[in-house]
Amino acid sequence: MINKKIIIAIDGLSGSGKSSTAKLLAKEMNYKYLDSGAMYRAVTLYIIENSIDYKNLKMLKTILDKIELEFIKDDMSGFYQIHLNNKNVEKKIRSKKVSELVSEISKISIIRKKLVQMQRTIGNKKGIVMEGRDIGTVVFPRAELKIFMKADLDIRAKRRFNEFEKLGKKISLEEVKSNLTDRDNKDSNREDSPLKVTSDSLILDTTLISLEEQIEFIKKEAKKITN
Numbered sequence: 001m002i003n004k005k006i007i008i009a010i011d012g013l014s015g016s017g018k019s020s021t022a023k024l025l026a027k028e029m030n031y032k033y034l035d036s037g038a039m040y041r042a043v044t045l046y047i048i049e050n051s052i053d054y055k056n057l058k059m060l061k062t063i064l065d066k067i068e069l070e071f072i073k074d075d076m077s078g079f080y081q082i083h084l085n086n087k088n089v090e091k092k093i094r095s096k097k098v099s100e101l102v103s104e105i106s107k108i109s110i111i112r113k114k115l116v117q118m119q120r121t122i123g124n125k126k127g128i129v130m131e132g133r134d135i136g137t138v139v140f141p142r143a144e145l146k147i148f149m150k151a152d153l154d155i156r157a158k159r160r161f162n163e164f165e166k167l168g169k170k171i172s173l174e175e176v177k178s179n180l181t182d183r184d185n186k187d188s189n190r191e192d193s194p195l196k197v198t199s200d201s202l203i204l205d206t207t208l209i210s211l212e213e214q215i216e217f218i219k220k221e222a223k224k225i226t227n
């Protein structure tokens, strides 16, 4: 018997572990993976690299038609990576510059509208893990499984700091912490599609549990629906 394919929506706070969990979960379940944060980051990168005045709405409309985003499976790692106008930008979108501007850019409604449309087109076929801030509330409010991930700020900052250190990026723990706090505030308080927990989400607090435990938890919940 073929198992039913579903949409797994993973939303949550910055640095709560959504990406690592969603990526690995998709790989283990042989599902597609969509990192909506990477899409907002890629648009931000385009705006930075092309010195776009993002406050000029007319200009924004024109550039959105020039932006093509695709998730392509990397043969080496087996993970999906984002491509902006046919270039792999998976690494570039994680820079400090992009991280600092992305919340500002993701507040803009015409950008959200365009990206949500793309996300729905990709996700409609199901069999996908989608992560972000508004997947379970706006993009796919009828997703069969909704997870909301959170963790203590200190733990989230330490994990992010370690990731930066591994990449050889110089940034202090305090700076990482303040960027996370700033993004949490902006993501939760913006007018369009703020980050919030829905009544049908399962809360996954990752402060004290390992990546493997997180995956097991979600797989078990998914099995209850697909079997």
Ligand code: DC
Residues within 6 Å of the ligand: 014, 015, 036, 037, 038, 040, 041, 102, 103, 106, 107, 131, 132, 133, 134, 135, 183, 187
């Ligand atoms: O998940 P991330 O940290 O890579 O996301 C980058 C930013 O994009 C985050 O600060 C908020 C924004 N974002 C959003 O507004 N909506 C989403 N669905 C995903 C991310």
